[in-house]
Amino acid sequence: MSKYKAQPTGKERFFKDNEIIVSKTDPKGRIVYANDVFLEIAGYKEQEVLEQPHSLIRHPDMPRCVFQLLWDRIQAGDEIFAYVKNMAKNGDHYWVLAHVTPSRDSHNRIIGYHSNRRVPNREAVGKIEGLYAQLLAEEAKHQNKKEGLAAGLAALNAFIEESGQSYDELIFSLESQG
Numbered sequence: 723m724s725k726y727k728a729q730p731t732g733k734e735r736f737f738k739d740n741e742i743i744v745s746k747t748d749p750k751g752r753i754v755y756a757n758d759v760f761l762e763i764a765g766y767k768e769q770e771v772l773e774q775p776h777s778l779i780r781h782p783d784m785p786r787c788v789f790q791l792l793w794d795r796i797q798a799g800d801e802i803f804a805y806v807k808n809m810a811k812n813g814d815h816y817w818v819l820a821h822v823t824p825s826r827d828s829h830n831r832i833i834g835y836h837s838n839r840r841v842p843n844r845e846a847v848g849k850i851e852g853l854y855a856q857l858l859a860e861e862a863k864h865q866n867k868k869e870g871l872a873a874g875l876a877a878l879n880a881f882i883e884e885s886g887q888s889y890d891e892l893i894f895s896l897e898s899q900g
């Protein structure tokens with residue numbers, strides 16, 4: 723848990739459609755680069771984020787299973803798009819559509835990860851908020867963290883299956899609606 727962690731204020735922050743929030747991490751998810759848009763919206767100075775785990779901006783409303791899916795995908799060398807509710811230093815929050823990819827060296831070994839985040843589709847955020855609340859509630863039913871995570875993942879997979887689409891198709895269809 724970071725020394726900066728505030729209580730959520732419930733107040734939302736926004737960034738512009740033409741802005742991209744960028745960060746890069748080492749293979750363990752510690753921040754090695756953050757652009758000015760990242761620092762501005764998250765309310766941190768560069769020195770405060772460098773070498774910190776990316777969970778620095780984790781919002782407690784985010785279900786753990788979403789990050790499990792993210793790490794499973796990028797550690798396997800794949801990319802992922804995900805809706806993420808992030809928390810600024812003062813506890814305000816902001817929604818992003820994150821694209822996370824592995825960075826490789828000339829031998830194709832993963833040397834870190836890279837994330838670009840854009841303003842998400844507002845209708846999609848409304849739907850995702852409901853889904854994430856359900857997943858979080860599912861995880862919270864279990865005292866044991868591992869069991870909670872497994873239950874969250876099972877609920878997420880059930881939701882994807884019910885949609886009749888893959889996870890990626892679901893995200894893209896949410897993003898292109900409205």
Ligand SMILES: Cc1cc2nc3c(=O)[nH]c(=O)nc-3n(C[C@H](O)[C@H](O)[C@H](O)COP(=O)(O)O)c2cc1C
Pocket residue numbers: 745746747751775776777778779780781784786789793806808820822823835836837
């Ligand atoms: C490149 C990259 C970008 C990430 N971006 C975010 C982010 O914007 N917000 C976030 O909460 N976690 C992000 N994560 C995931 C965190 O590393 C972490 O898994 C997550 O915050 C959950 O933290 P916890 O496992 O300590 O609860 C990112 C990871 C990587 C590799």
